Amino acid sequence: YDGPRHPFQKILTSLRRGMQMCQQRQAYLKLMAGAYQPRNVPCSLYTFGKSLASGRQLILEQFSAVWAKFDTVACEMILENALSNAFKHGCPQNPDVSFTISAGERCNESQRFPLVFRVANRTHPERPPITADFIQKLVDQVPENTGSRAVPALSDQVGGVPLPRHCQGLWIRFEPEAGRRSCHI
Numbered sequence: 001y002d003g004p005r006h007p008f009q010k011i012l013t014s015l016r017r018g019m020q021m022c023q024q025r026q027a028y029l030k031l032m033a034g035a036y037q038p039r040n041v042p043c044s045l046y047t048f049g050k051s052l053a054s055g056r057q058l059i060l061e062q063f064s065a066v067w068a069k070f071d072t073v074a075c076e077m078i079l080e081n082a083l084s085n086a087f088k089h090g091c092p093q094n095p096d097v098s099f100t101i102s103a104g105e106r107c108n109e110s111q112r113f114p115l116v117f118r119v120a121n122r123t124h125p126e127r128p129p130i131t132a133d134f135i136q137k138l139v140d141q142v143p144e145n146t147g148s149r150a151v152p153a154l155s156d157q158v159g160g161v162p163l164p165r166h167c168q169g170l171w172i173r174f175e176p177e178a179g180r181r182s183c184h185i
Helices: 006-032 045-053 072-089 132-140
Strands: 040-044 060-063 067-071 098-103 115-122 173-177 180-184
Touching: 006 072, 040 045, 045 060, 045 072, 045 098, 067 072, 072 115
Parallel strands: 060 098
Antiparallel strands: 040 067, 098 115, 115 180, 173 180
């Protein structure tokens, strides 16, 4: 075939994203039921990042060219939410969203090293800055099991995906910068 490939690439990207959303939905249902089992699998950070970045207009996308073993489903759920919110809640004229994934320094003598997933955007000029108190209130609203505090059915779970309580080793940190907001996972 010698015709244009761009329309087919867009179709493939849409198909992949739809399949990922279906997988995420199943994982989320298991999380809420308390039955989710984290599964660390080897994955290229570069490929993982490119997959999440595809179809999005980012001012910076930078992904380490290393392989790591981590729960790709849980991380993908968190990052899809973070990226979506960066566009949705950032500056309406120009959200300037950036997305990076890097490997930190090795921990002690072990083969383990932390992974840093960072999503940042330009803040909405008419919204108040995110404070540590605001983040703590969001975290306090996260349900510990299906019988606890309610989360609105139509909520996009801004800051409230219950992964930190169910997936060991994942930490989410929000850091305000001058005119920017970033989420480190």
